Amino acid sequence: MKLLLLLGLLVGTIGVPAVAQSPLPRLLHTDSVLAPVARYARQHRLQIIYTRIRRDQRGRPHFRQYRYRLRPREYFYPASAIKLPAAVLALEKMQVLARQVPGLSSESPLRIDSVAWGQTSVVQDTSSQHHRASVAHYVRKLLLVSDNDAYNRLYELVGPAALQQGLRAHGLRHTVLRHRLSVGDQDSTARRTNAVAFFSDSSLTRPLYVQPAATFTGAWPRPRQHGLLVGQAHLQNGRRLPEPLDFSARNTTTLPDLHRTLRAILFPASVARRRQFQLDSADRRLLLDYMHRLPRQSQWPHYAAAHYPDNYAKFLLAGGAAGPLPAGIRIYNKIGQAYGFLVDNAYITNPAQGVEFLLSAVLYVNQDGVLNDDHYDYDTVGLPFLRRLGQVLYQRELQAKTAGKRAVVSSRKKQ
Template sequence: MNRFFALLLLLSAPTAQAQLANPLKQLLRRDTTAVVRQVRRDPAAYRLQIIYTQIRRDEQGKPTFKSHAYRLRPDEYFYPASTVKLPAAAAALQKLRRLQLGRETPLRIDSAFAGQTRVLVDSTAPGRRPSIGQYVRKVLLVSDNDAFNRLYEFVGQAELNHDLRLWGLGHTRIIHRLSVGDKEPGSRHTNPFVFFADSTTTAVRYQQPAAFNEAPLPVLPMAPPKVGRAYLSGEQRIEQPLDFGDKNYFPLAEQQQLLRDLLFPATTTEALRFSVAADSVEWAKKRPDLAAADYAFLRKYLSLPPRLSRFPRYDAQHYPDNYAKFLLVGGPPAALPEGVRIYNKIGQAYGFLLDNACIVDSLRGVEFMLSAVIYCNQDEVLNDDKYDYDTVGLPFLRRLGLLVYQYELTRTDERRRQQVRAYWSAQQERAAP
């Protein structure tokens, strides 16, 4: 066992501290580490928002949830960065099922509008055949931007945002690709796709034409958001805040709701579950679930260390076990503590650092959800690649995860250890290849 975590167990015995009415606020207030004290002094400057959700199970193992928030501001904008990849992955799997296509069905992507690119082969896939399943793997394993863009193109801007509303994500909007300077009108145009019957790619199974979203874009739930005091545009410095009015948005509460719906679908009311029907144009109103295999697939790749993936294959030196894991283990390359799995999706851009996670320790009977965003840009200049991720953001998120994990250790007992172990072991066994 990791020596630090062994010591933590001793310090966190059930009698060590009383249960706290709002543990999140009190844990932060009591902590004396430099980075927590720094952020705590002016959380508004760091645009800090946190949601911590406790999970409890009854005698039958059915979970219930109790959430605590720290400075939750639904009307304060933050750029969601790569966290939007999780709803895109779920929407893509949903659409596959509606079309009666498999995750590994070979495909080709063509181009039909300025700036679009074709895809004929995928060097990371078996047989070099692109597939939606492979794009989902790359999105969840290493947060691949191109893979997200292909999922966005497959689902389409209009359908993706329509799905978000049906899932109860009323303020979320995903309206552009990532890392390619995507903006209107190109962001409204999505590529044509061809799916093939087998790997020979000779017999066409389904063709999806190029699409254009004519509908008005979802409106942000706040005034036009502007961040910083200056930004770089090419070689030019613009002495005014950067306008995010044409960007994606994914509020923190809706991020955690989505992750919870995916990890605990049986606890979600039918009106908020993902929906798909195989043979109806009004499939979205029928509300059946994703297939159990789809949930298992998402759970597997939300938590799998990149080095354990066969296709795509990732070098452990470049993709350590804590890659794209900020809460609890963020920072220099490191292994996860024995027994710990982190089901999460991170984001990092424009000085914003985010993690939306469910942290599980099956050895010690710990399971909780923790979602946080922090703005790490002391000089308030955007696009200069001079952000405080390593000195403020990652140390803070790592410490935050540790504080909550330590508190959770005071709340466990033998029955909970057995329940947590049984539930999450079963989820791993159901996971598809």
């Protein structure tokens, strides 16, 4: 019931975010945890977008956006943060196919075949209720614990060409998805996608739709950003190379693109109609539900709380040592963490207090300048910073809400 109420509120949205003088510089430079990072913002490649949300008497949200050191041309490795647009585009593809194939949906069991070197097949997924993989189940795994294989399977389903076309259609002009994650994809393997078959039954005997294997032969979009050479050295096959790591052939995005993706999911009416994601109510509920659901709250797939604490994939407001989220708070988000980069793209809300805001941030924490050595400053610098950033802005929003309530009470007394 709470989810349905939230959906009703989110659908009726208006307006585009206004940009106002940012409170972020003062907040960043006066806090003892935030200031040491903000002081060296350039070295940390720090960028922040904070969108304040205020609702009118009809419950419609209005947005005001604040930015700190926003550099769309400055590269950061998005890591798992790009899984969110990939998930949306996969669900959109299923919407298109469902209109052509009766009975097909994102929950339809599927089989993935391997037809080229470097590919792997999927026949079953024992983490699902019926031991079969599906697009919806991959989305759940991707959002709950940032599962890399789940993203890779959605990449294979949509394919490089359609991914780029879909991103451009939604105005995400600076995002490029050009490889799988954590499987050593090279250009040749990233261009080849597996055959995928969907079935009407969990026994995989009645096919609904078969998508053949494909090879992308087009040109990848050219990188538009600078800073694609990161660090002073990196490890490769156990050897230290005294040169930066080149990210020019890696996935790329910008903080505005990530922020825009999140807002388009949560507040579709705040986005131009031609840029809105084409999802039915069931798939949109799937996204909203699993963006905020905690790992222990999922039955299929099941994740043990001892290995996946509540804050496992929540950096802003809750990052750091394993623990629960603050009482009453929900965080709809997608994080990224790799090569010294930390990213979180979040909608933070406390419905009981009437607090809600959007917050996206990225920073680079790698003091020794060596990449691929697994010695990054996540626990000592990055996660404490993101946790505190979320806390400071949450308290700011809470105080503003409390002050607003007091003003209303005072006005009524005078009447």
